Amino acid sequence: MIYKSSALQITTLLIVVVMFTTMLSSAAECGNSHEGFFKIPKLVLKEDKGIGSRDYSIDIRSNVQTLKFNTSTDSYSKRSLTDLNKTGLRNSNQLSEVNEFLKSDNISENSRARYFSDKYLKDVNSDFKYWESEKRFGTAVWELAIIEFIPWALSKYIMKPGWANVGFQSWWSNIQNGWEYDGDNFLTNNFAHPYHGNLYFNSARTNGYNFWESVPFAFGGSLLWEYFGEYYRPSFNDWINTSVSGFNLGEMTYRVANLVTDNTTRGSQRVWSEIWGALLNPVRGFNRLISGEASKVHPNIALYDVPVRLYVDGGMRRVVKSGSDFAGDSVSTEGMVGFNLIYGNENSFDLDQPFSRFRVWGHISNGSSKLTELFSYGLLKGWKLGGKEKNKQVFTLNITYNFMTNPAFEFGGPALLGVFTLKNMLGEKTFLKSDLGLYAVLMGSTSTEYFYGEDGRDYDFGPGPGILLSTSITDGTWNYVSAMYQGFTILTMSGSPDSKHYLHNALASFTLPINNYFGIGLEASVFWRNSFYKDPDPDVSRTSPMGRLFFITKL
Amino acid sequence: MKNTILIISLILFSVSGQTFAESPKIGTLSFKDSKPAGKDWSSLFLEVEYSYTRHLGEYEKVWGSSQSGTIAFGKKYSKHYMLYFKTGYSQTAEWENTRDGNSMIPLLVGGKYYFDLGTFMPYFAFTNGFNVISQKYDNFGNQTDDILVKYAWQLGVGAYVHLSRNFAVNTTVSYNSSFYYIDAQMTGFNYAGGIAYFFR
Structure with missing residues (x-):
């Protein structure tokens, strides 16, 4: 293996x-070659329908107009790519719009050269086929x-x-x-x-x-x-x-x-x-x-052009490896860094477009389990249930990836997650966001005490249901206060015969923003597992609380 | 077994014969008319099928072949794709006929990727879901009264032959695999034939 x-x-x-x-x-041949690595037939532009396909035309026209005013006859010299990129041109449809705009201003098509470099016109043309x-x-x-x-x-x-x-x-x-x-x-x-x-x-x-x-x-x-x-x-x-x-x-x-x-x-x-x-x-x-x-x-x-937010955090945690005494012998102090990537605009993503919104986050520590957690949620399909922009309810179906290692248990596997989300405005920018979700774990793998396979495998496989409850007070950038519980049941299909595992994780977190880019936070969480085995093997329960202090920055 | 095949063949022939006989009235028999191309690909369909499964491996050493009747309902929703739900009833004989066999209700969802060539419509099919298996004896000969729910999937190739705008004969050959016991999984080759009605 x-x-x-x-x-x-x-x-x-x-x-x-x-x-x-x-x-x-x-x-390196970028500037000279027009054929690329191989010659390919020209195709029409494909735009992936999604959150990034929003209408830029108004901004673009405005920027092109500004560019025109700033281009004197003397400075006819071709616009640099940097200038042209400032117009916000992103695809050939938009370029066509600009051309129409220039035409409508009684400017001949040839005089586009006044605003666009030859190179740019040659390469960036509306016939470009992706x-x-x-x-x-x-x-x-x-x-x-x-x-x-x-x-x-x-x-x-x-x-x-x-x-x-x-x-x-x-x-x-x-x-x-x-x-x-x-x-x-x-x-x-x-x-x-x-x-x-x-x-x-x-x-x-x-x-x-x-x-x-x-x-x-x-x-x-x-x-x-x-x-x-x-x-x-x-x-x-x-x-x-x-x-x-x-x-x-x-x-x-x-x-x-x-x-x-x-x-x-x-x-x-x-x-x-x-x-x-x-x-x-x-x-x-x-x-x-x-x-x-x-x-x-x-x-x-x-x-x-899809908006993305990336948070990076670093700090230390104290983990109780067994029991609940934070001052006992089984406590370890570890350094910890993590990230949280949020793709798409959370307030206006396309519910019909898979992965128009997704989130990936994880943490590594210098303790015994290096990668302590890695999760992702990706939208598959969503339905708006009601409410207006400020107080709305949506139901989304997501595909998730779950990976956790802690002293109480290991858990990994893909799952489907249906989530009912409520958003209620508390102030002009601040709102309360609440999620109620149900997991269907498709193939979970988790710790066991009684199975050792021929190849050294020491964990069980199986599907099972799960639940997610979470709530947070947020302004869309910082989660000031948040609380979350998620629980999974794994019904063993391979490994310890006729066993069931109940895995739990509860968490409370507070973040205090110092400015737009930095914040400090405190988190308390607990992991616990109840595993039930076939007689005569005794059932097992393990608990591991954790406290974490961290700095967080938004990139 | 032979009788069953004979009866189904007779039904298929009689239905197709009747449809052809009515063609002057309904005017939908020509190659051109029966081709849904260029207009609306979308149509619901209903399919009734008989199938015979020859099992493989360790499962086959205990259990004989299976015979099934299934019904499928689905939608053809674009130029190449169909989605459908399939269920039915399947009976498996015990190999030596000394004990009761097992019966099974498949609950499958899947899709077909098809090529519309007019009257002839070949496709690749994949379905998956669960088999609800009822058995009085397990794989080791122990008496039991189990209801097992096991994951199953099928992958196959087949073709529709349109008899009219709405009716088509369908044949499929597929590989089946279902969980049963870890050392005796229910694998086999499935040969199916049936008739489909497209609502359009």
């Missing part, structure tokens, strides 16, 4: 290195096959761990015998597999398919791997973790990569923007190389 995870890491590293070197030479504006089934399938082949080939011919020795006999055996649960370690199942699923998903997502159309690629890619890529029987937990957490991670990396790659820049700024984008989403980076988009100056799509 160690070999399998290493193969994935080496594959990823190889892809990144090849892309990095190719991109450097490709992006790679993703067309569904490319063949490319998507080939890329999926390559993503499957590389780790398999590395394992088969270089690392030779045994599981890669597949053939007709193992394939037929897997078809006959069907699912089992595997013995990979906790981190491999909760991290390595979702990352691979993200690549499967993006083989379609970055080839013109929308979110829902790309989801089957994650499921299909993982199914192929489980049945035909490994000697062992197909693993059901791998399939769920790879597919569900894969498309969850995949859509987030797709959107964040679109935020960091700026198609209108050149030189080192562009090179770095392409590198960051490719590191976040290697499949998209690869497609930008073969399409030439990585080396062309062209308009950004609407996803480039």
Whole structure:
């Protein structure tokens, strides 16, 4: 199993290195090449319907008007890209609008050169066709096959761990015998597999398919791997973790990569923007190389403009590893840093557009469990139930990723979350936000005292329901006061026979903003677990309270 | 088994014969008319199906083949996609016929990715959901009265052949996999045939 995870890491590293070197030479040609890496047919612009597709035309017209006034005949010299970018032009539709605007001002079409550089006019034209504006089934399938082949080939011919020795006999055996649960370690199942699923998903997502159309690629890619890529029987937990957490991670990396790659820049700024984008989403980076988009100056799509907030916090925590005495021997003091990324405008996201709003947050500590928590919520679909802007109610269906390690329990796995959200204004800017949610954990993995698998697995697998209750007083930027409870039930399908685990986490937090960018906070939380086992194994309860003091900054 | 296939074949032939016989009146039999292209892809559909499953692996060593009758209701909502819900009743014989077999009610949702070539409409299909299995004997021969709810999925290829604008004959071959016991999962190849009605 160690070999399998290493193969994935080496594959990823190889892809990144090849892309990095190719991109450097490709992006360096930005200013000269109009054909990019390969010649591609021109396509029409695809705009992903979403929160970023809001109407900029009024601002743009105003900015272009200002640009016109500031352009004297003497300074006819072409406008720099920096100036042009200030107009807010982001896509070809907007450029067309500006052209119409200029025409309506009795200016001939040719005189656009007075306002736009030749280079800009040549590259940024309304005929620019984006790679993703067309569904490319063949490319998507080939890329999926390559993503499957590389780790398999590395394992088969270089690392030779045994599981890669597949053939007709193992394939037929897997078809006959069907699912089992595997013995990979906790981190491999909760991290390595979702990352691979993200690549499967993006083989379609970055080839013109929308979110829902790309989801089957994650499921299909993982199914192929489980049945035909490994000697062992197909693993059901791998399939769920790879597919569900894969498309969850995949859509987030797709959107964040679109935020960091700026198609209108050149030189080192562009090179770095392409590198960051490719590191976040290697499949998209690869497609930008073969399409030439990585080396062309062209308009950004609407996803480039989606508002994002990133908070970073750091501080210390005291954790009670057993019992509840904060002064006892089982208390440890640890340093802790974390982040909280909020994508999309929380007040005006598109309820019909998957992942038009998502949130990812996590913490690492220098204690025994390095990664203490990592969560994400991504919108799948929402319904406005009533109320006006200031006091509204919505119901949203989300896909979540959950990972927690603390002295009371480990827990990981994807879940569906339906949330009823209420917003009530308390003042001009301050409001009370309350969530009532129900989880359906699709494949949970959690601690057990009585199961030790042949491969060293020491945790149980199973689905189960969960609940989320949270409330906060906030101004949209800072959560002044918040309280939250979430509980999960895991009904063991593999591991300790006939066992059930009840996992709980309650939290209260206070944040005091010092200015617009900094705040200090205090948090008290408690984790507890009640595990019920089949006789004669005794049931187990564990509790771990925690106190945390932190600084927080908004970037 | 042979009788069942014969009866279904006769029903299909009689329905198709009747439809063809009525074609001058309803005027929807030509290739062009039966193609929904270019207009509205959306239509609800109802499907009735008989299927035979040949099981594999350890499951097959205890249990014989299964026969099922299913009904599916769904929507064709764009040029390539269909979504549907499928349920029915399935009976599995015990291999040596010395004990009672088990019965099963599948509750499946899924989709088809189809290609509209006129009268011929091939597709890929994936469904998943739960099998509610009722058994008097378990896999090891122990007497029991269990109701098991197990995750199941099917992946297959098939085709509709349109007999008229509304009626089509459907055939599918799919791979089935359902949880049963970890060392005896319910896997097998499923051969299905039926008739579909498109509401348009």
